[in-house]
Amino acid sequence: MSQFYSHRDLEFQLFENLDLQQLTQYPFFADHSSDTFKMVLDAAKEIAIRSLRPLLTEMDRKEPVLENGKIKIHPGMKAIVKQFGEDGWINATFPYDEGGQQLPWTVHLAAGYILQAANYSASVFPFLTTGAANLIRTFGTLEQTARFTPKMYAGDWQGTMALTEPDAGSSLSDLTTSATPTEDPEIYKIKGQKIYISCGDHDACDNIINLLLARIEGAPAGTKGISLFIVPQKNPETGESNDVLTEGLYHKMGYKGAPIAHLMLGSNDNCMGYLVGEANQGLKYMFQMMNEARLGVGMNAVAIATAAYQASLAYAKERPQGRKINEKDLRKPQVPIIEHADVKRMLLFQKSITEGALALLLYCSWLSDQISQEQDLDKKKGLESLLDLLTPIAKSYPSEMGLQTTSAAVQVLGGAGYTTDFPVEQYYREARIHPIHEGTTGIHGIDLLGRKVVINDGLGWKTLMGEIQKDLQRAKSIESLSEMISTFQMHLKVSNECLIKQIAKMKQGPEVFLADATLFLELCGHLTVGWMWIRQAITAQSKTESEGKSDFYKGKLNTAQYFMEYEIVKIQSLVTRLSSNEFPTIKMTAEQF
Numbered sequence: 001m002s003q004f005y006s007h008r009d010l011e012f013q014l015f016e017n018l019d020l021q022q023l024t025q026y027p028f029f030a031d032h033s034s035d036t037f038k039m040v041l042d043a044a045k046e047i048a049i050r051s052l053r054p055l056l057t058e059m060d061r062k063e064p065v066l067e068n069g070k071i072k073i074h075p076g077m078k079a080i081v082k083q084f085g086e087d088g089w090i091n092a093t094f095p096y097d098e099g100g101q102q103l104p105w106t107v108h109l110a111a112g113y114i115l116q117a118a119n120y121s122a123s124v125f126p127f128l129t130t131g132a133a134n135l136i137r138t139f140g141t142l143e144q145t146a147r148f149t150p151k152m153y154a155g156d157w158q159g160t161m162a163l164t165e166p167d168a169g170s171s172l173s174d175l176t177t178s179a180t181p182t183e184d185p186e187i188y189k190i191k192g193q194k195i196y197i198s199c200g201d202h203d204a205c206d207n208i209i210n211l212l213l214a215r216i217e218g219a220p221a222g223t224k225g226i227s228l229f230i231v232p233q234k235n236p237e238t239g240e241s242n243d244v245l246t247e248g249l250y251h252k253m254g255y256k257g258a259p260i261a262h263l264m265l266g267s268n269d270n271c272m273g274y275l276v277g278e279a280n281q282g283l284k285y286m287f288q289m290m291n292e293a294r295l296g297v298g299m300n301a302v303a304i305a306t307a308a309y310q311a312s313l314a315y316a317k318e319r320p321q322g323r324k325i326n327e328k329d330l331r332k333p334q335v336p337i338i339e340h341a342d343v344k345r346m347l348l349f350q351k352s353i354t355e356g357a358l359a360l361l362l363y364c365s366w367l368s369d370q371i372s373q374e375q376d377l378d379k380k381k382g383l384e385s386l387l388d389l390l391t392p393i394a395k396s397y398p399s400e401m402g403l404q405t406t407s408a409a410v411q412v413l414g415g416a417g418y419t420t421d422f423p424v425e426q427y428y429r430e431a432r433i434h435p436i437h438e439g440t441t442g443i444h445g446i447d448l449l450g451r452k453v454v455i456n457d458g459l460g461w462k463t464l465m466g467e468i469q470k471d472l473q474r475a476k477s478i479e480s481l482s483e484m485i486s487t488f489q490m491h492l493k494v495s496n497e498c499l500i501k502q503i504a505k506m507k508q509g510p511e512v513f514l515a516d517a518t519l520f521l522e523l524c525g526h527l528t529v530g531w532m533w534i535r536q537a538i539t540a541q542s543k544t545e546s547e548g549k550s551d552f553y554k555g556k557l558n559t560a561q562y563f564m565e566y567e568i569v570k571i572q573s574l575v576t577r578l579s580s581n582e583f584p585t586i587k588m589t590a591e592q593f
Contacts, residue, residue, distance in 0.1 A: 003314065004053065004307040005117040007045060008552060009355060011038070013362055014110060017539045020366070023104050026373040028095075037107050043087070044111035048118035051080050056119045059257030060426050064202065066249040071201040071259045077122065078204040084126035085155020091133065098137065099153060105372075106365040109299055113358070116303035117310075120430050121257025125158065127296060128199055131289045132159025132211045136230060139277040139285045141186075147236055148209055158205040161289055162194040162212040162231070162263065172283060173222040177214040177265065179229060179273060190214055190231055190273040191266035193247070200261030201233065201246040208233040210244070210263070211289065212273065213282050220280065228282035229273030231265065243271035254429030294395040294438045295364055301434040302357045305402035308409035308427040309350035315413050315422070316343055337412070345566075346412050350405040351555075352533070352563040357398040359532035364394045381456075382463045389452045389460030390528065392444035397525030399434035400441055406431045445518035449502060450510070461499070468492065468531050475538050484537060487564045488530055491571045495527050498575045515583050523574040530568040533560040 014020045015034060023029045055076050064073045084090055093108050094100030115123040133152045137145045151157040165175050177192025192214065194200070201208055210231045219225030233244045248262035265271045277285055320334035325341075337343045367387045374380040409424045410417035417424045435441045453461045475485050502520060505513045540556035 003310045004048075005114060005303070005310060006306075007041070009358075010041065010110060010113070012539075012552070012556075013355075013359055013536075014041075014106070016543065017359065017536055018106075018362055018366055020104070020106060023106070023366070023369050026370075028102055028373050029104055029369070031102065032104070037104075040092075040103065040107050040111055041114065044114040047083065047087075048114050051076075051083065052115055052119035052122045055080075055122060055257070056423065057426070059119065059121050060254075063251065063256035064249060064259040066246065069246055070203060071246060071249055071261060073202045073204055073259055074257060077125065077202070077257075080122055081125050081158075081204045082155045085153060090126050090130050090155060091149075091153040093130075094134075094137070098149075104365075104369045106362060106369050109295070109365045110362065112296070113299050113303045113306075116300050117307045119257070120300060120304055121255055124258045124300075125199055125204070126155070128161065129155075129157070129159035129209075131292055131296075132161060132209060134292070135211050135228070135285060135289050136276065138288065139228070140230070140274075144230060144274055144276070148230060148232075151207070152209060156205060157207040157209050157232075158199050158202065160197055160200050160208060160210045161286070161293065162197050162200065162210040163286070164194060164196045166193065166195055172213065172226065175213060175215065175226065177212070179214040179216045179227060179275075181216070182272075186275055188214075188216065188229065188273050188275060189266060189269065190229060190271040191269070193265060194263045196250065197261045197263055199258055200263050202259050206234075207236065207239075208244075211276075211286070212265075213286060214273065216279055223283045225280055226282040227279045228276040228285045230276060231271065231273040235272075243268050253432060254426065255433050290438060291391055294391055294444075295361060295368075297434050297437045298357070298395045298398045299361050300437075301398040301402040301431065302354055302361060304427050304431050304434075305350065305398070305405045306354045306358070308406040308424050308431075309347070309354050311422065311424050311427070312350065312409035312412035312417075313338075313347055315416070316347060319413075343412060346408040348559060348562040349408050349566070352559050352567060353398075353401045353405045353529070355536070355559065356529040356532045356563060357394075357401065359536060360390070360394050360529055361398065363532065364390050382459065385456055385460035386463040386467065388455075389448070389464060392439075392448045392452065392521065393524050393528055395438065396435070396441045396444045396521055397529060399437075400522070401525070402431050402434060441521065442518050445521035446514050448524065449517040449520045450514050453499065454503070464528075465496070471531065471535055471538065475534060478538065478541050480541060481534075481537055484561060484564050485534065488534055488568065491527065491530065491568050494575050495523060495571060498523065498578050501579055511586060512583060515585055516578055519574050519578055523571050523578070526568050526571050526574075530563060533563045536560060 020037060021034050024032055055074060059074045062074060064071050088101060091098060091100045092103040093105050096102055112127055129152050133149045136148055152159050165177060167174060179188035179190055181188055212229050212231045213226050214229055215225050216227050231244060232242050234240060235242050243266055245264040245267055246261050247264045250260040252260060316338040317336055319337050321337045323332055323335055324339060364387060367383055371380055371383045374383060406428045410428055413422055413424055416422050472485060475481050536556055537560040540553040544553045
């Protein structure tokens with residue numbers, strides 16, 4: 001079985017570069033250590049290899065079917081979902097008194113990365129339930145928590161996030177699903193429909209618990225009038241139908257093993273939903289799950305791209321083709337294609353993006369763990385602003401660049417990569433969903449430039465610059481990194497200058513200000529992942545000095561140099577575009593296309 005991720009790199013990221021052990025200083029995580037964290041990662045690897053990986057191709061070839069109003073998925077998933085529940089994965093990050101393990105989210109996300117790289121479709125079931133259960137336990141009543149979460153934790157019930165409607169995707173203010181009060185102030189009658197609901201119906205669990213947004217009759221227009229409801233597929237007490245019907249099943253280009261359902265709610269006027277928290281606060285509550293999910297989507301993208309990289313790397317080491325370009329003697333044997341500079345370029349591209357983006361996502365989850373435990377309010381505010389700023393970047397950069405790296409993986413394999421005999425074509429199809437999942441790249445560009453860099457007087461951006469400067473200060477004494485640091489500092493400078501120019505465009509109105517927000521998001525992706533490579537280079541250089549120049553650390557340093565030479569330089573062209581006062585995207589009319 002070919003390798004689908006690098007355990008060595010993951011441990012480097014967590015324990016050498018990130019210094020994950022720092023989290024154990026907080027009382028909530030104090031019972032843990034590097035050893036327990038590594039045990040969790042080893043357990044994830046074991047499940048990935050034994051249970052998930054063997055079904056990768058089968059789940060792609062034999063996608064779910066809708067029969068007699070019920071979605072049937074791969075029969076192997078029932079045991080896998082139950083295993084996640086029995087082994088404590090679904091509530092691992094929750095407190096001991098809720099049956100959890102008080103595991104840092106960073107470790108949970110890293111374990112998820114292993115599972116996603118093994119089989120993305122199979123991995124989504126438990127983590128969707130984690131997000132849904134977390135909403136219930138955070139904002140719901142004690143009775144709601146007791147009613148729903150135990151069977152969700154056990155893997156008996158599936159959790160979902162049901163947002164999208166036929167005429168309300170990213171524009172949630174336009175959703176029309178309604179909630180009518182009943183005599184019980186907790187219970188409402190729900191009527192409407194939801195589409196593209198991941199795991200919204202399947203036969204591997206006994207019940208589906210939908211966390212759903214709806215509008216109570218008479219509520220304010222727009223997002224201010226949205227409430228959050230628990231809408232089970234079946235009545236949790238009786239097991240009878242709750243008038244949640246599966247109207248359709250979407251057939252996707254990839255990620256086929258996990259069903260995506262079209263749900264009809266209240267067709268018989270008998271769908272009951274349980275109000276979570278206060279009325280009209282639903283979007284605020286849901287953003288907790290959405291922000292967690294956005295980092296999760298970024299990690300999904302990295303995991304798939306990593307699996308593609310590992311497959312193409314293995315192929316490049318084994319596939320003989322041609323000779324070194326300066327070798328004229330045709331009697332000499334052919335060399336593996338990894339000996340060719342252009343193939344190494346494609347592999348370095350993949351390695352630099354996947355390992356750089358992985359570092360960014362682990363850094364974000366590390367911030368989240370600190371925020372959850374930090375008692376100093378000023379420090380907490382700074383960390384929250386930094387995480388808010390980084391979230392759209394950490395979701396979008398891996399998603400967009402993962403498409404390009406999986407394409408490079410296909411290219412490394414050549415014609416073989418275009419066939420179903422090798423897994424990279426499946427990875428290429430599966431990678432495409434992530435720039436769409438949990439908000440399109442365009443939405444996140446607007447969020448970043450239109451909100452995250454300006455709120456709180458730019459605290460998020462200022463905090464980011466402060467953290468970058470700390471690492472640049474660390475690197476000053478390392479002579480071998482001077483050229484790399486100089487390149488990064490130049491692009492940091494032009495990025496800051498570009499932001500000032502973008503802020504000045506606010507005076508020209510939101511259309512001009514946000515016309516190229518996606519390009520600014522791309523710029524920030526190159527910059528922050530470049531920063532992650534500076535951090536990794538500092539760590540790797542210190543290791544080569546103290547432990548000898550192993551190929552692993554030398555590979556890190558060469559990949560960091562590649563990123564500075566090939567990737568971060570793309571900031572220059574983005575700055576050129578963002579500095580222009582010409583806006584053909586605004587001038588162009590529909591009739592002119």
